[in-house]
Amino acid sequence: MRRVVKPREVRRAEVLDQALALFLERGYDNVSLNDLLGVAGIPKGAFYHYFPSKEALVSALAERSAAEAFEVLRPVFDQPGRTALERLNAGLAASYDVKMAMGAPEQIAAMTSLLTPHNQALFTRIVAIWEDLFRPVLTQLITDGVNEGVFDTFDPEGVGDMIQGFAARLQRNLVQLLDAPDAKARRKAIDDCVKRIKLHGIATDRILGLPDGSTVVLSRKQVEAMVALIQA
Known part of the structure:
Protein backbone atom coordinates (compact mmCIF):
# COMPACT_ATOMS: atom_id res chain seq x y z
CA MET A 1 0.00 0.00 0.00
CA SER A 53 11.54 21.66 21.94
CA LYS A 54 8.61 20.84 24.18
CA GLU A 55 8.51 24.52 25.14
CA ALA A 56 8.32 25.52 21.47
CA LEU A 57 5.35 23.19 21.05
CA VAL A 58 3.55 24.86 23.98
CA SER A 59 4.27 28.27 22.44
CA ALA A 60 2.79 27.02 19.18
CA LEU A 61 -0.34 25.89 21.04
CA ALA A 62 -0.60 29.37 22.58
CA GLU A 63 -0.17 31.01 19.17
CA ARG A 64 -2.91 28.84 17.70
CA SER A 65 -5.41 29.45 20.49
CA ALA A 66 -4.68 33.18 20.48
CA ALA A 67 -5.22 33.33 16.71
CA GLU A 68 -8.50 31.44 17.00
CA ALA A 69 -9.73 33.78 19.74
CA PHE A 70 -8.56 36.83 17.78
CA GLU A 71 -10.51 35.75 14.71
CA VAL A 72 -13.72 35.68 16.75
CA LEU A 73 -13.09 38.73 18.94
CA ARG A 74 -11.67 41.26 16.50
CA PRO A 75 -15.04 41.88 14.78
CA VAL A 76 -16.56 42.48 18.23
CA PHE A 77 -13.95 45.10 19.12
CA ASP A 78 -14.30 46.68 15.66
CA GLN A 79 -18.11 46.90 15.46
CA PRO A 80 -19.11 49.95 13.40
CA GLY A 81 -21.71 52.38 14.68
CA ARG A 82 -20.91 51.83 18.36
CA THR A 83 -18.95 54.01 20.75
CA ALA A 84 -15.50 52.96 21.87
CA LEU A 85 -16.82 52.13 25.36
CA GLU A 86 -19.60 49.98 23.92
CA ARG A 87 -17.08 48.14 21.74
CA LEU A 88 -14.66 47.67 24.65
CA ASN A 89 -17.37 46.28 26.90
CA ALA A 90 -18.68 44.02 24.15
CA GLY A 91 -15.16 42.70 23.55
CA LEU A 92 -14.47 42.12 27.25
CA ALA A 93 -17.77 40.28 27.68
CA ALA A 94 -17.21 38.20 24.56
CA SER A 95 -13.70 37.27 25.72
CA TYR A 96 -15.16 35.26 28.59
CA ASP A 97 -17.58 33.38 26.32
CA VAL A 98 -14.89 32.65 23.73
CA LYS A 99 -12.40 31.36 26.29
CA MET A 100 -15.03 29.17 27.93
CA ALA A 101 -16.01 27.76 24.53
CA MET A 102 -12.35 27.06 23.73
CA GLY A 103 -11.84 25.17 26.99
CA ALA A 104 -9.59 27.76 28.62
CA PRO A 105 -10.39 26.65 32.21
CA GLU A 106 -9.39 23.06 31.46
CA GLN A 107 -6.22 24.27 29.77
CA ILE A 108 -5.40 26.49 32.76
CA ALA A 109 -5.73 23.46 35.04
CA ALA A 110 -3.45 21.39 32.81
CA MET A 111 -0.84 24.14 32.66
CA THR A 112 -0.74 25.18 36.34
CA SER A 113 2.89 24.12 36.57
CA LEU A 114 3.76 26.92 34.14
CA LEU A 115 3.39 29.29 37.10
CA THR A 116 6.24 27.62 38.99
CA PRO A 117 9.59 29.47 38.96
CA HIS A 118 11.34 27.00 36.63
CA ASN A 119 8.64 27.56 33.99
CA GLN A 120 8.34 31.33 34.44
CA ALA A 121 10.03 32.17 31.13
CA LEU A 122 7.63 29.97 29.19
CA PHE A 123 4.58 31.44 30.95
CA THR A 124 5.84 34.94 30.18
CA ARG A 125 6.23 33.94 26.53
CA ILE A 126 2.64 32.64 26.38
CA VAL A 127 1.28 35.86 27.89
CA ALA A 128 3.32 37.90 25.40
CA ILE A 129 1.88 35.93 22.46
CA TRP A 130 -1.66 36.95 23.43
CA GLU A 131 -0.70 40.52 24.28
CA ASP A 132 1.25 41.12 21.06
CA LEU A 133 -1.68 39.91 18.95
CA PHE A 134 -4.36 41.95 20.70
CA ARG A 135 -2.29 45.09 21.47
CA PRO A 136 -2.91 46.88 18.12
CA VAL A 137 -6.68 46.31 18.39
CA LEU A 138 -6.89 47.63 21.94
CA THR A 139 -4.60 50.55 21.15
CA GLN A 140 -6.74 51.58 18.18
CA LEU A 141 -9.98 51.18 20.14
CA ILE A 142 -8.70 53.33 23.01
CA THR A 143 -7.35 55.88 20.55
CA ASP A 144 -10.78 56.03 18.93
CA GLY A 145 -12.31 56.58 22.37
CA VAL A 146 -9.94 59.47 23.06
CA ASN A 147 -10.85 61.03 19.72
CA GLU A 148 -14.55 60.59 20.51
CA GLY A 149 -14.10 62.26 23.89
CA VAL A 150 -15.21 59.04 25.63
CA PHE A 151 -11.79 58.14 27.09
CA ASP A 152 -9.23 60.47 28.60
CA THR A 153 -5.67 59.15 28.49
CA PHE A 154 -2.37 60.31 27.03
CA ASP A 155 -1.12 56.75 26.36
CA PRO A 156 -3.66 54.45 24.65
CA GLU A 157 -1.12 51.65 24.13
CA GLY A 158 -0.04 51.76 27.75
CA VAL A 159 -3.65 51.55 28.92
CA GLY A 160 -4.21 48.56 26.64
CA ASP A 161 -1.15 46.88 28.12
CA MET A 162 -2.50 47.45 31.62
CA ILE A 163 -5.89 45.93 30.72
CA GLN A 164 -4.13 42.87 29.31
CA GLY A 165 -1.98 42.69 32.43
CA PHE A 166 -5.13 42.48 34.54
CA ALA A 167 -6.32 39.56 32.39
CA ALA A 168 -3.01 37.73 32.89
CA ARG A 169 -3.20 38.33 36.62
CA LEU A 170 -6.71 36.84 36.70
CA GLN A 171 -5.32 33.61 35.28
CA ARG A 172 -2.85 33.44 38.16
CA ASN A 173 -5.65 34.10 40.65
CA LEU A 174 -7.72 31.26 39.20
CA VAL A 175 -4.81 28.84 39.44
CA GLN A 176 -4.27 29.78 43.09
CA LEU A 177 -7.84 28.68 43.77
CA LEU A 178 -6.72 25.12 43.05
CA ASP A 179 -4.62 25.17 46.22
CA ALA A 180 -7.67 25.72 48.46
CA PRO A 181 -7.74 22.70 50.84
CA ASP A 182 -11.51 22.62 51.41
CA ALA A 183 -14.84 24.21 50.44
CA LYS A 184 -14.55 27.00 53.01
CA ALA A 185 -11.09 27.98 51.83
CA ARG A 186 -12.28 27.81 48.23
CA ARG A 187 -15.17 30.20 48.94
CA LYS A 188 -12.72 32.58 50.59
CA ALA A 189 -10.39 32.32 47.58
CA ILE A 190 -13.29 33.05 45.23
CA ASP A 191 -14.26 36.05 47.38
CA ASP A 192 -10.71 37.36 47.12
CA CYS A 193 -10.63 36.77 43.36
CA VAL A 194 -13.93 38.60 42.81
CA LYS A 195 -12.68 41.49 44.97
CA ARG A 196 -9.51 41.71 42.89
CA ILE A 197 -11.52 41.65 39.66
CA LYS A 198 -13.61 44.55 40.97
CA LEU A 199 -10.41 46.46 41.73
CA HIS A 200 -9.10 45.81 38.22
CA GLY A 201 -12.38 47.12 36.79
CA ILE A 202 -12.17 50.33 38.82
CA ALA A 203 -8.52 50.75 37.84
CA THR A 204 -9.47 50.35 34.16
CA ASP A 205 -12.22 52.95 34.54
CA ARG A 206 -9.90 55.46 36.14
CA ILE A 207 -7.03 55.12 33.69
CA LEU A 208 -9.58 55.65 30.92
CA GLY A 209 -11.08 58.67 32.67
CA LEU A 210 -14.46 56.96 33.20
CA PRO A 211 -16.82 56.81 36.19
CA ASP A 212 -16.35 53.73 38.38
CA GLY A 213 -18.38 50.79 37.11
CA SER A 214 -18.23 51.79 33.44
CA THR A 215 -16.30 48.79 32.12
CA VAL A 216 -17.46 45.17 32.20
CA VAL A 217 -15.90 42.77 34.72
CA LEU A 218 -16.55 39.11 35.47
CA SER A 219 -19.33 38.35 37.93
CA ARG A 220 -19.00 35.94 40.84
CA LYS A 221 -21.20 33.49 38.94
CA GLN A 222 -18.79 33.56 35.99
CA VAL A 223 -15.78 33.05 38.24
CA GLU A 224 -17.48 30.10 39.92
CA ALA A 225 -18.25 28.58 36.51
CA MET A 226 -14.57 28.82 35.54
CA VAL A 227 -13.44 27.35 38.85
CA ALA A 228 -15.88 24.46 38.48
CA LEU A 229 -14.36 23.58 35.10
CA ILE A 230 -10.82 23.95 36.37
CA GLN A 231 -11.54 21.51 39.19
CA ALA A 232 -13.49 19.03 37.05
Missing part, protein backbone atom coordinates in the same frame (compact mmCIF):
# COMPACT_ATOMS: atom_id res chain seq x y z
CA ARG A 2 1.31 3.40 -0.95
CA ARG A 3 2.18 5.55 2.09
CA VAL A 4 0.20 8.77 2.32
CA VAL A 5 2.42 11.77 2.96
CA LYS A 6 0.47 14.57 4.60
CA PRO A 7 1.34 18.23 4.02
CA ARG A 8 3.66 19.60 6.70
CA GLU A 9 1.10 22.01 8.17
CA VAL A 10 -1.54 19.28 8.39
CA ARG A 11 0.81 16.93 10.23
CA ARG A 12 2.02 19.75 12.48
CA ALA A 13 -1.58 20.56 13.42
CA GLU A 14 -2.19 16.90 14.23
CA VAL A 15 0.83 16.83 16.54
CA LEU A 16 -0.46 19.94 18.30
CA ASP A 17 -3.89 18.33 18.77
CA GLN A 18 -2.34 15.13 20.14
CA ALA A 19 -0.04 17.04 22.48
CA LEU A 20 -2.86 19.21 23.82
CA ALA A 21 -4.97 16.14 24.56
CA LEU A 22 -2.05 14.62 26.47
CA PHE A 23 -1.44 17.82 28.47
CA LEU A 24 -5.14 17.98 29.37
CA GLU A 25 -5.05 14.36 30.50
CA ARG A 26 -1.83 14.41 32.51
CA GLY A 27 -0.79 18.01 33.10
CA TYR A 28 2.14 19.84 31.48
CA ASP A 29 4.92 18.73 33.83
CA ASN A 30 3.78 15.10 33.69
CA VAL A 31 4.30 14.85 29.93
CA SER A 32 7.80 14.10 28.70
CA LEU A 33 9.23 14.48 25.24
CA ASN A 34 9.09 10.69 24.87
CA ASP A 35 5.39 10.79 25.75
CA LEU A 36 4.84 13.35 23.00
CA LEU A 37 6.78 11.25 20.52
CA GLY A 38 4.74 8.19 21.45
CA VAL A 39 1.33 9.81 21.07
CA ALA A 40 2.35 11.50 17.82
CA GLY A 41 3.88 8.31 16.44
CA ILE A 42 6.94 10.08 15.07
CA PRO A 43 10.70 9.83 15.70
CA LYS A 44 12.55 12.55 17.58
CA GLY A 45 14.08 13.95 14.40
CA ALA A 46 10.65 14.41 12.83
CA PHE A 47 9.35 16.07 16.00
CA TYR A 48 12.23 18.55 15.96
CA HIS A 49 11.36 19.28 12.34
CA TYR A 50 8.10 20.77 13.62
CA PHE A 51 9.14 22.02 17.07
CA PRO A 52 12.67 22.59 18.40
Whole structure:
Protein backbone atom coordinates (compact mmCIF):
# COMPACT_ATOMS: atom_id res chain seq x y z
CA MET A 1 0.00 0.00 0.00
CA ARG A 2 1.31 3.40 -0.95
CA ARG A 3 2.18 5.55 2.09
CA VAL A 4 0.20 8.77 2.32
CA VAL A 5 2.42 11.77 2.96
CA LYS A 6 0.47 14.57 4.60
CA PRO A 7 1.34 18.23 4.02
CA ARG A 8 3.66 19.60 6.70
CA GLU A 9 1.10 22.01 8.17
CA VAL A 10 -1.54 19.28 8.39
CA ARG A 11 0.81 16.93 10.23
CA ARG A 12 2.02 19.75 12.48
CA ALA A 13 -1.58 20.56 13.42
CA GLU A 14 -2.19 16.90 14.23
CA VAL A 15 0.83 16.83 16.54
CA LEU A 16 -0.46 19.94 18.30
CA ASP A 17 -3.89 18.33 18.77
CA GLN A 18 -2.34 15.13 20.14
CA ALA A 19 -0.04 17.04 22.48
CA LEU A 20 -2.86 19.21 23.82
CA ALA A 21 -4.97 16.14 24.56
CA LEU A 22 -2.05 14.62 26.47
CA PHE A 23 -1.44 17.82 28.47
CA LEU A 24 -5.14 17.98 29.37
CA GLU A 25 -5.05 14.36 30.50
CA ARG A 26 -1.83 14.41 32.51
CA GLY A 27 -0.79 18.01 33.10
CA TYR A 28 2.14 19.84 31.48
CA ASP A 29 4.92 18.73 33.83
CA ASN A 30 3.78 15.10 33.69
CA VAL A 31 4.30 14.85 29.93
CA SER A 32 7.80 14.10 28.70
CA LEU A 33 9.23 14.48 25.24
CA ASN A 34 9.09 10.69 24.87
CA ASP A 35 5.39 10.79 25.75
CA LEU A 36 4.84 13.35 23.00
CA LEU A 37 6.78 11.25 20.52
CA GLY A 38 4.74 8.19 21.45
CA VAL A 39 1.33 9.81 21.07
CA ALA A 40 2.35 11.50 17.82
CA GLY A 41 3.88 8.31 16.44
CA ILE A 42 6.94 10.08 15.07
CA PRO A 43 10.70 9.83 15.70
CA LYS A 44 12.55 12.55 17.58
CA GLY A 45 14.08 13.95 14.40
CA ALA A 46 10.65 14.41 12.83
CA PHE A 47 9.35 16.07 16.00
CA TYR A 48 12.23 18.55 15.96
CA HIS A 49 11.36 19.28 12.34
CA TYR A 50 8.10 20.77 13.62
CA PHE A 51 9.14 22.02 17.07
CA PRO A 52 12.67 22.59 18.40
CA SER A 53 11.54 21.66 21.94
CA LYS A 54 8.61 20.84 24.18
CA GLU A 55 8.51 24.52 25.14
CA ALA A 56 8.32 25.52 21.47
CA LEU A 57 5.35 23.19 21.05
CA VAL A 58 3.55 24.86 23.98
CA SER A 59 4.27 28.27 22.44
CA ALA A 60 2.79 27.02 19.18
CA LEU A 61 -0.34 25.89 21.04
CA ALA A 62 -0.60 29.37 22.58
CA GLU A 63 -0.17 31.01 19.17
CA ARG A 64 -2.91 28.84 17.70
CA SER A 65 -5.41 29.45 20.49
CA ALA A 66 -4.68 33.18 20.48
CA ALA A 67 -5.22 33.33 16.71
CA GLU A 68 -8.50 31.44 17.00
CA ALA A 69 -9.73 33.78 19.74
CA PHE A 70 -8.56 36.83 17.78
CA GLU A 71 -10.51 35.75 14.71
CA VAL A 72 -13.72 35.68 16.75
CA LEU A 73 -13.09 38.73 18.94
CA ARG A 74 -11.67 41.26 16.50
CA PRO A 75 -15.04 41.88 14.78
CA VAL A 76 -16.56 42.48 18.23
CA PHE A 77 -13.95 45.10 19.12
CA ASP A 78 -14.30 46.68 15.66
CA GLN A 79 -18.11 46.90 15.46
CA PRO A 80 -19.11 49.95 13.40
CA GLY A 81 -21.71 52.38 14.68
CA ARG A 82 -20.91 51.83 18.36
CA THR A 83 -18.95 54.01 20.75
CA ALA A 84 -15.50 52.96 21.87
CA LEU A 85 -16.82 52.13 25.36
CA GLU A 86 -19.60 49.98 23.92
CA ARG A 87 -17.08 48.14 21.74
CA LEU A 88 -14.66 47.67 24.65
CA ASN A 89 -17.37 46.28 26.90
CA ALA A 90 -18.68 44.02 24.15
CA GLY A 91 -15.16 42.70 23.55
CA LEU A 92 -14.47 42.12 27.25
CA ALA A 93 -17.77 40.28 27.68
CA ALA A 94 -17.21 38.20 24.56
CA SER A 95 -13.70 37.27 25.72
CA TYR A 96 -15.16 35.26 28.59
CA ASP A 97 -17.58 33.38 26.32
CA VAL A 98 -14.89 32.65 23.73
CA LYS A 99 -12.40 31.36 26.29
CA MET A 100 -15.03 29.17 27.93
CA ALA A 101 -16.01 27.76 24.53
CA MET A 102 -12.35 27.06 23.73
CA GLY A 103 -11.84 25.17 26.99
CA ALA A 104 -9.59 27.76 28.62
CA PRO A 105 -10.39 26.65 32.21
CA GLU A 106 -9.39 23.06 31.46
CA GLN A 107 -6.22 24.27 29.77
CA ILE A 108 -5.40 26.49 32.76
CA ALA A 109 -5.73 23.46 35.04
CA ALA A 110 -3.45 21.39 32.81
CA MET A 111 -0.84 24.14 32.66
CA THR A 112 -0.74 25.18 36.34
CA SER A 113 2.89 24.12 36.57
CA LEU A 114 3.76 26.92 34.14
CA LEU A 115 3.39 29.29 37.10
CA THR A 116 6.24 27.62 38.99
CA PRO A 117 9.59 29.47 38.96
CA HIS A 118 11.34 27.00 36.63
CA ASN A 119 8.64 27.56 33.99
CA GLN A 120 8.34 31.33 34.44
CA ALA A 121 10.03 32.17 31.13
CA LEU A 122 7.63 29.97 29.19
CA PHE A 123 4.58 31.44 30.95
CA THR A 124 5.84 34.94 30.18
CA ARG A 125 6.23 33.94 26.53
CA ILE A 126 2.64 32.64 26.38
CA VAL A 127 1.28 35.86 27.89
CA ALA A 128 3.32 37.90 25.40
CA ILE A 129 1.88 35.93 22.46
CA TRP A 130 -1.66 36.95 23.43
CA GLU A 131 -0.70 40.52 24.28
CA ASP A 132 1.25 41.12 21.06
CA LEU A 133 -1.68 39.91 18.95
CA PHE A 134 -4.36 41.95 20.70
CA ARG A 135 -2.29 45.09 21.47
CA PRO A 136 -2.91 46.88 18.12
CA VAL A 137 -6.68 46.31 18.39
CA LEU A 138 -6.89 47.63 21.94
CA THR A 139 -4.60 50.55 21.15
CA GLN A 140 -6.74 51.58 18.18
CA LEU A 141 -9.98 51.18 20.14
CA ILE A 142 -8.70 53.33 23.01
CA THR A 143 -7.35 55.88 20.55
CA ASP A 144 -10.78 56.03 18.93
CA GLY A 145 -12.31 56.58 22.37
CA VAL A 146 -9.94 59.47 23.06
CA ASN A 147 -10.85 61.03 19.72
CA GLU A 148 -14.55 60.59 20.51
CA GLY A 149 -14.10 62.26 23.89
CA VAL A 150 -15.21 59.04 25.63
CA PHE A 151 -11.79 58.14 27.09
CA ASP A 152 -9.23 60.47 28.60
CA THR A 153 -5.67 59.15 28.49
CA PHE A 154 -2.37 60.31 27.03
CA ASP A 155 -1.12 56.75 26.36
CA PRO A 156 -3.66 54.45 24.65
CA GLU A 157 -1.12 51.65 24.13
CA GLY A 158 -0.04 51.76 27.75
CA VAL A 159 -3.65 51.55 28.92
CA GLY A 160 -4.21 48.56 26.64
CA ASP A 161 -1.15 46.88 28.12
CA MET A 162 -2.50 47.45 31.62
CA ILE A 163 -5.89 45.93 30.72
CA GLN A 164 -4.13 42.87 29.31
CA GLY A 165 -1.98 42.69 32.43
CA PHE A 166 -5.13 42.48 34.54
CA ALA A 167 -6.32 39.56 32.39
CA ALA A 168 -3.01 37.73 32.89
CA ARG A 169 -3.20 38.33 36.62
CA LEU A 170 -6.71 36.84 36.70
CA GLN A 171 -5.32 33.61 35.28
CA ARG A 172 -2.85 33.44 38.16
CA ASN A 173 -5.65 34.10 40.65
CA LEU A 174 -7.72 31.26 39.20
CA VAL A 175 -4.81 28.84 39.44
CA GLN A 176 -4.27 29.78 43.09
CA LEU A 177 -7.84 28.68 43.77
CA LEU A 178 -6.72 25.12 43.05
CA ASP A 179 -4.62 25.17 46.22
CA ALA A 180 -7.67 25.72 48.46
CA PRO A 181 -7.74 22.70 50.84
CA ASP A 182 -11.51 22.62 51.41
CA ALA A 183 -14.84 24.21 50.44
CA LYS A 184 -14.55 27.00 53.01
CA ALA A 185 -11.09 27.98 51.83
CA ARG A 186 -12.28 27.81 48.23
CA ARG A 187 -15.17 30.20 48.94
CA LYS A 188 -12.72 32.58 50.59
CA ALA A 189 -10.39 32.32 47.58
CA ILE A 190 -13.29 33.05 45.23
CA ASP A 191 -14.26 36.05 47.38
CA ASP A 192 -10.71 37.36 47.12
CA CYS A 193 -10.63 36.77 43.36
CA VAL A 194 -13.93 38.60 42.81
CA LYS A 195 -12.68 41.49 44.97
CA ARG A 196 -9.51 41.71 42.89
CA ILE A 197 -11.52 41.65 39.66
CA LYS A 198 -13.61 44.55 40.97
CA LEU A 199 -10.41 46.46 41.73
CA HIS A 200 -9.10 45.81 38.22
CA GLY A 201 -12.38 47.12 36.79
CA ILE A 202 -12.17 50.33 38.82
CA ALA A 203 -8.52 50.75 37.84
CA THR A 204 -9.47 50.35 34.16
CA ASP A 205 -12.22 52.95 34.54
CA ARG A 206 -9.90 55.46 36.14
CA ILE A 207 -7.03 55.12 33.69
CA LEU A 208 -9.58 55.65 30.92
CA GLY A 209 -11.08 58.67 32.67
CA LEU A 210 -14.46 56.96 33.20
CA PRO A 211 -16.82 56.81 36.19
CA ASP A 212 -16.35 53.73 38.38
CA GLY A 213 -18.38 50.79 37.11
CA SER A 214 -18.23 51.79 33.44
CA THR A 215 -16.30 48.79 32.12
CA VAL A 216 -17.46 45.17 32.20
CA VAL A 217 -15.90 42.77 34.72
CA LEU A 218 -16.55 39.11 35.47
CA SER A 219 -19.33 38.35 37.93
CA ARG A 220 -19.00 35.94 40.84
CA LYS A 221 -21.20 33.49 38.94
CA GLN A 222 -18.79 33.56 35.99
CA VAL A 223 -15.78 33.05 38.24
CA GLU A 224 -17.48 30.10 39.92
CA ALA A 225 -18.25 28.58 36.51
CA MET A 226 -14.57 28.82 35.54
CA VAL A 227 -13.44 27.35 38.85
CA ALA A 228 -15.88 24.46 38.48
CA LEU A 229 -14.36 23.58 35.10
CA ILE A 230 -10.82 23.95 36.37
CA GLN A 231 -11.54 21.51 39.19
CA ALA A 232 -13.49 19.03 37.05
